[in-house]
Amino acid sequence: MAFRIPKAPGFAQMMKDGAKHFHGLEEAVYRNITACKELAATTKSSFGPHGMNKMVINHLEKLFVTNDAATVIKELEVQHPAAKMVVLASQMCEQEVGDGTNFVLIFAGALLQHAEELLRMGLSIPEVIEGYEQAGEKALDILKDLVHREVKDLRDREEVAKSLRTAIASKQYGNEDFLAGLIANACVSILPPESLSFNVDNVRSTKILGGGVGGSKLIHGMVFQRECEGDVTKVTGANIAIYSCPFDMLATETKGTVLIKNAEELKNFSKGEENLFEKYVKEIVDSGINCIVTGGKVSDLGLHFANKYKLMIVRLQSKFDLRRLCRTVKGTALPRLTAPTPTETGHCSSVCTDEVGDTTVVVFEKAQQDRSAVCTLVLRAATDNIMDDLERAVDDGVNNFKVYTRDRQLVPGAGATEIELGKKISSFGESCPGLEQYAIQKFGQSLEVVPRALADNAGLNPTKIVSELYAAHQEDGNAAIGVDIEEGGTLNASEACIWDSYLVKYWGIRLATNAAITVLRVDQIIMAKPAGGPRAPKKQGDWDKDPDEN
Structure with missing residues (x-):
């Protein structure tokens, strides 16, 4: 007698066979924190002037050797959902201010590492989140007072x-x-x-x-890695006509049949087309044009008349390059071969073909006094x-x-701002009642990750450097003392002209804090059963190779 085996009790009985479900501190929260810590540890060694390079080979087998965190995480294509949240926060910082990606990654990693310590001590997740939110708001308030300079x-x-x-x-x-x-x-x-x-x-x-x-x-002006099409390779005081169409006779929309009886008629037929095209070119030359830029092909006939009338002709294959060139020379791209009006004509001081190394380039250059x-x-x-x-x-x-x-506001760099923020937030945490004060103090300690990373990557002792920085900030009250990566020890970042943008620091702290809190709020991970269907067959050799070929 057949009988049905009941599914596992609880949440699993609602899901398809093959679905995965993780919950609680051990299975969900600590797993997520570990993933984010590993990601932060990967990019931390690339932080600062002495950051090490990463060798990344992407899914297309292209090699990248860089210490730019934005490029590394983009090419790695991180799949872990929790780590992806931190990656998205760093990408948002890149979009907002164009910098600070590595700072977001390592600071969020440090916040989560300290959150794990607090959770293991017995604090609840809401208490840690509450402390981090208070500390984040306080950090952004203190940051305004640390502005030392403006551009x-x-x-x-x-x-x-x-x-x-x-x-x-x-x-x-x-x-x-x-x-x-x-x-x-x-x-x-x-x-x-x-x-x-x-x-x-x-x-x-x-x-x-x-x-x-x-x-x-x-x-x-603009530089294109191309060669010009005709014999003329340099024009001074260039009047430029820009066309988005090919430099050729336009084909008619209707088709027709022509009956040609002898060679004379054939000669006259092709001569008529040549005369018409020459008329177009002559009109363009008479309007003062001495350089033509086209977005399409240049025919043999077009090249012949361009050389005859001493026109420089440049072909650009990208429509985006054509648009940028229009912006540079203040011209208009015309859809057909007509003589441009004075307002449609572009101008620049010179257009010439040059060689840089062994690469031929076409340079559209404006005089320095004329704003480009x-x-x-x-x-x-x-x-x-x-x-x-x-x-x-x-x-x-x-x-x-x-x-x-x-x-235009600037704050001291070299880890000085982070140490000052860490010191003041730790003091703020001591004055707070409740268990949140431990999370606030850990937030202050997390900011130490920046000077520690700078010192570590420069081959210095991070613990010793951080102690010296705290001592200098406590005794002198100078918020501009940072890490000296050359000599070891500390230096005045303001006097050394080491400045960070206030806005980059503001968005970095804000986004890293939000990312860490979002990861901590996750208490269950539910993964549906992967979609079925046949798998792609494994085939030796190239996909386009015929099976019968040896």
Whole structure:
């Protein structure tokens, strides 16, 4: 006699066979905390100027060698749901202020590590969350009082370079002064004279292999890694016509049949088409145009007439490049071959073909006195990986400048701000009644993770450095004392011009705290049964290979 075996009692009986259910401190909370701690430990060694590089091979087998936490977590494709929450918080910080991803990861990891200690001591999850929420609000209040400096003039290149130096040093230590000056020049040169509206997309970068980082330069205009199509390779005082269509005779919409009886008729037929196309080209030349940019192909006939009338012709395959060029030269992209009006014509001081290393480039350059809407940084380096890191450093610098157009306040760097916050929050925790005070004090201790990571990655003793920092902040009352990663010991971050953006720090603390609290609020993990269906067959060799081929 057959009989049905009853399912396991409780929640499991409501789920399909194969579903997974974890609950409680041991199964859910501690598992999630462990995953987030492992993620934070992975990126912590990449924090600061002396951060180590990670070698990441993504799902497409592309190799990345970088210490940029945003790139590492993006290419790793983290799948653990709890760790993904922390990753999303760091990505939100990247979107909001363009920097601070690693800070969010390691600070959230430290908060969760200390939360685990409190839970094992016997505190309940709501008490830890309440303490963290109070401490987070207090930290953001104290942060306002730690502002030591402001970027007074965003059009002063030297002052802007000083404020960008710290953000760039974390990616390109040793080249920060050169790169900060280069990026400051680029950002200030495209800042509109009447407002502080700044678009990060207007600072372009093009990577050309070979040479050293010191060979990088700024071009007021745009650079394309292409060759020009015709014989003319340089035009000064360029009047540019931009077309989104091919430089060729447009095909008619209706089809027709032509009966040709002899060679003379064939010659006259093709001659008529040539004459019509030459008429178009002559109209363009008569309007003062000496350079043509097209988004489509250039026909042999078009090339012939371009050379005949001494027109420089450049082909761009990307419609986005075409749009950016329109913004740079203040021209309009025309959909068909007609002579542009004066308002549709683009202008720049010179268009020329040049060689950088062994790469041929076309440079659209505006005179420095004429303000360009777009500028390009030509980045040089010995390997592709160094160039990719250079590009990320440029992105960080440009995003920090964007932040300064919203908020110009700066706080001391080198871990000084975190130690001062930690000291004041620990004092605040001692004055609070209830068990939440332990969570508030642990929040203060979690902020030590920044100076500890800086010291550890620089080969110093983290415990000794943190003790010296607390002593200096307690005795001198100077909130600007931070970690000296060169000599060991402490230094005055303000005097050493090591500054962090207030807004980056504000969003970093806020998002890391929210991420940690969100992870702690999870007390059950329910995983439905994976979808069924046949699995893809395993096949040797390439998928497009014929089975009969040997």
